[in-house]
Amino acid sequence: MAAEPPAPAATPVLELRHVAVAYDRVPAVEAVDGVVAAGQSVALIGPNGAGKSTLIRAVLGLVPVVSGSVTVLGRPPQAARRQVAYVPQADTLDAEFPVSALQAVLMGRYPRVGFVRRPGAADRQAAESALAAVGLAERASARFGTLSGGQRQRVLLARAIAQEPRLLLLDEPFTGVDALSQELLLTALRRLRGAGAAVVMATHDLGLAHLACDEVCLLNRHQIGFGPIGTTLTPERLRATYGGQALELRGDGVIVARP
Amino acid sequence: MTEVLLEPFRLPYMQRALLEVLLLGALAGVVGVFVVLRRLAFVSDALTHTIFPGVVIAHLLDRSLLLGALAFGVLTAVLLTGIGANRRVGADAALAILLTSFFSVGVVLVSRTRTYTADLTVFLFGRVLAVDRADLLQTLALALVVLGTLWALRKELVLRAFDPEGAAAMGYRTAALDLVLNLLIALVVVAAVKAVGTVLVVALIIVPAAAARLLADRVATTTALACALGALGGWLGLAASYEVSVDHGIRLASGATIVVVLVALFGLAAAAAPLRRRVGGGGVPR
Numbered sequence: 001m002a003a004e005p006p007a008p009a010a011t012p013v014l015e016l017r018h019v020a021v022a023y024d025r026v027p028a029v030e031a032v033d034g035v036v037a038a039g040q041s042v043a044l045i046g047p048n049g050a051g052k053s054t055l056i057r058a059v060l061g062l063v064p065v066v067s068g069s070v071t072v073l074g075r076p077p078q079a080a081r082r083q084v085a086y087v088p089q090a091d092t093l094d095a096e097f098p099v100s101a102l103q104a105v106l107m108g109r110y111p112r113v114g115f116v117r118r119p120g121a122a123d124r125q126a127a128e129s130a131l132a133a134v135g136l137a138e139r140a141s142a143r144f145g146t147l148s149g150g151q152r153q154r155v156l157l158a159r160a161i162a163q164e165p166r167l168l169l170l171d172e173p174f175t176g177v178d179a180l181s182q183e184l185l186l187t188a189l190r191r192l193r194g195a196g197a198a199v200v201m202a203t204h205d206l207g208l209a210h211l212a213c214d215e216v217c218l219l220n221r222h223q224i225g226f227g228p229i230g231t232t233l234t235p236e237r238l239r240a241t242y243g244g245q246a247l248e249l250r251g252d253g254v255i256v257a258r259p
Numbered sequence: 260m261t262e263v264l265l266e267p268f269r270l271p272y273m274q275r276a277l278l279e280v281l282l283l284g285a286l287a288g289v290v291g292v293f294v295v296l297r298r299l300a301f302v303s304d305a306l307t308h309t310i311f312p313g314v315v316i317a318h319l320l321d322r323s324l325l326l327g328a329l330a331f332g333v334l335t336a337v338l339l340t341g342i343g344a345n346r347r348v349g350a351d352a353a354l355a356i357l358l359t360s361f362f363s364v365g366v367v368l369v370s371r372t373r374t375y376t377a378d379l380t381v382f383l384f385g386r387v388l389a390v391d392r393a394d395l396l397q398t399l400a401l402a403l404v405v406l407g408t409l410w411a412l413r414k415e416l417v418l419r420a421f422d423p424e425g426a427a428a429m430g431y432r433t434a435a436l437d438l439v440l441n442l443l444i445a446l447v448v449v450a451a452v453k454a455v456g457t458v459l460v461v462a463l464i465i466v467p468a469a470a471a472r473l474l475a476d477r478v479a480t481t482t483a484l485a486c487a488l489g490a491l492g493g494w495l496g497l498a499a500s501y502e503v504s505v506d507h508g509i510r511l512a513s514g515a516t517i518v519v520v521l522v523a524l525f526g527l528a529a530a531a532a533p534l535r536r537r538v539g540g541g542g543v544p545r
Contacts, residue, residue: 060428078430086428097296097421098476107418111429116411143476156425163429 011074012037013167013198014059018068021051021058027221028054032068034217034226038166041189041199043209043229046219047242052202055219056169059200060086072167082111085165089172090152095145101155102140105131108162123162130161133191135184150181157188168192170201174208186212206233264494267501272388279390279398279454280493280517283447283463286402288489289409290447291468292482293440296420301351302339303444304461305358309335310448311457312365314382319368325397328452332445335361340438385456385514387497394453401450405443416440417478455514462518463489470521470528474535488528492521 012035020030029051036042044052057063058070061077072080085108108130109123119127131137134154139147144155153173160168168189174182189212193199203209209216209229216232218224218241225237267273294303310328317327335357342353369379409416419426419436427433444464451460471484496517503511 062424062427081428081430084428086425088422088424092424093422098472098478098481099417099421100477103477104421107414107421107425108429110414110418111431113414115415118414159425169428 012071013040013073014200015071016059016068017071019055019058019065019070020067021054021063022066023054023063027066029219029221030067031222032217032219032226033223034215036167036198036200036215038196038198039193040215041193041201041213042215042217043213044200044202044217044219045204045206045209045233045241047204049221050219050241051221052219053171056086056171056200056202059167059169060084080167083166085160085163085168087153087156087160087168087170087173089175090149090156091176093144093152093156097144099144100141101136101144101147101151101158102127102131104144104155105158105162108159111163126162126164127158130158131155133161134158134188148178148181150177150185153177154181154184154188157185161188161192166197168197168199170199172202172204174203174205182208206238209233263502264498267498267505272390273497273501275390275392275395276387276454276513277494277497278395279387280497281490282395282398282402283451283454284467284489284491284493284517285486286398286405286450286489287447287460287463288467288471288485288487289482290405290443291464291466291489292471292478292485293409293416293420294444294464295468295472296417296478297440299440299444300461300465301354302441303448303464305339305354306332306335306441306444307448307457307461308358309361310445310452311382312361312368314452314457315365315368315378318378318382319372324452325449328449329445331361332449333442336438336441336445339441340434381456382452383456383458384512385452385454385459387454387513390454398450398454401446405446405450408439408443412436412439413478455517459514459518462521463493466518466521466525467492470525473525473528473532488521488524492524493517496520 014036016032016034019032021028032055034042044055046052054063058065059072059077061081070077073083105127106119106123109119109126113119113123128137128140131140134157136151136154136158139151144152147155157173173185177185189199199213201212214229215227216229217226218232218237220241220243224240225232268277294300310331313327313329313331314324317324338357339353342348366379369375369382372378415426415431415436419431419433423433447464448457448460451463455463467489468481468485470488471481475481475484496519497513499520500511500513500516503509
């Protein structure tokens with residue numbers, strides 16, 4: 001890691017320039033433009049199938065960008081993976097898998113440890129403190145699958161913290177998460193941002209988007225808006241994003257019916 | 260009892276057979292853990308069938324069975340990874356196509372030889388009592404290669420099994436890891452051809468690992484247990500088939516007896532698993 005010079009402060013962490021992503025020539029999401037700076041947090045908001053997960057996969061370099069460009073710390077996504085951590089939805093993982101919470105967190109260190117070698121004391125320490133940062137120090141040796149949904153989500157965030165990322169990508173991190181876990185996730189995210197990491201999260205939850213993020217990117221197959229959450233999240237744009245799922249409340253409020 | 264378990268192994272050919280099944284049981288048990296964690300049981304079953312024509316062709320050409328099996332193992336592993344990546348075909352259909360077509364080619368080729376039935380039986384079910392020194396050394400060499408590779412990639416293979424998307428996001432080439440695991444399975448099949456045949460080897464891979472999965476909740480303990488159960492099944496099965504065949508005059512095929520013993524061990528594990536959970540090894544229930 002030390003060999004890589006840090007990107008100049010002026011370089012944004014994530015730069016999306018008219019990005020379009022397609023699967024088998026069928027466009028999944030297009031016309032996405034935006035810049036995310038260090039310490040900023042962006043909520044990707046949109047209905048199911050809007051392209052939120054696809055956009056995250058594009059930033060991870062896991063799906064090809066058909067036009068436009070994705071730049072992470074001034075480099076193409078594939079070249080920046082060491083600086084990027086991804087937090088999947090906990091319930092997509094096998095609950096019967098024989099790993100402890102701590103072992104799952106330690107996996108975040110594997111790219112640094114490299115093949116053949118076993119994680120060292122420093123890696124173990126990083127994993128332990130990451131687990132403590134999400135309030136799970138006491139459950140370190142519990143099997144991943146025996147934890148609650150919220151705790152599992154926290155373990156996966158701890159794994160990302162252990163990667164010491166400069167860009168953190170989360171897919172629906174608050175879905176099916178209890179109130180305590182939600183609070184601890186928000187606290188840990190705030191701390192990461194305080195340390196200079198940028199955060200991008202896909203979410204359905206407008207309330208949590210307000211709590212966790214200062215910027216928003218509204219998506220429904222194309223970008224409907226990108227900017228500060230207070231000024232971008234307007235009733236008009238929400239209606240454009242959610243279509244028939246958006247219900248207007250007396251003038252300036254909008255409720256989005258969960259699909 | 261000691262007599263039944265130790266007595267047969269005074270004979271040199273039984274000693275070689277014992278060493279062979281201990282090695283194979285341990286090797287297949289360890290590889291099996293990764294197969295079971297990835298839920299690839301069907302893949303290893305397919306591999307065992309697709310290697311069959313390679314063995315037959317090598318036999319017909321009077322070449323090393325190992326080379327023939329290896330060539331077809333590699334071919335299958337590559338084709339599987341390639342065809343399975345096509346979303347329209349899908350991994351399960353790709354498997355079924357490869358399994359049946361390769362296996363048929365093997366049977367067609369064997370049917371052209373004069374000693375058709377005898378040959379077929381040996382390739383399919385092995386003949387562990389005929390294992391010689393060279394076979395043993397070959398198994399040992401293959402075991403070292405396979406276990407060494409698993410050791411080197413253990414972290415990454417476990418991560419890929421647990422969270423494929425996360426592994427890809429960290430920059431791991433999951434397709435390459437998959438190919439490596441498929442090749443390792445192929446090597447185990449190759450190692451086992453002579454002793455248990457191409458069909459029964461899948462039991463050596465899957466059954467001890469599945470039993471260990473029931474009893475352990477860490478990858479390391481699961482692996483140790485699968486290794487021990489595989490070797491134990493090999494030993495008990497071999498002793499049982501000798502005892503019944505020699506002392507009671509009922510001929511029991513050793514390869515198949517080993518598989519039956521392994522399945523019995525799996526049954527015991529399945530019966531013991533709920534007990535172990537109640538004792539408190541399983542942590543807080545979900």
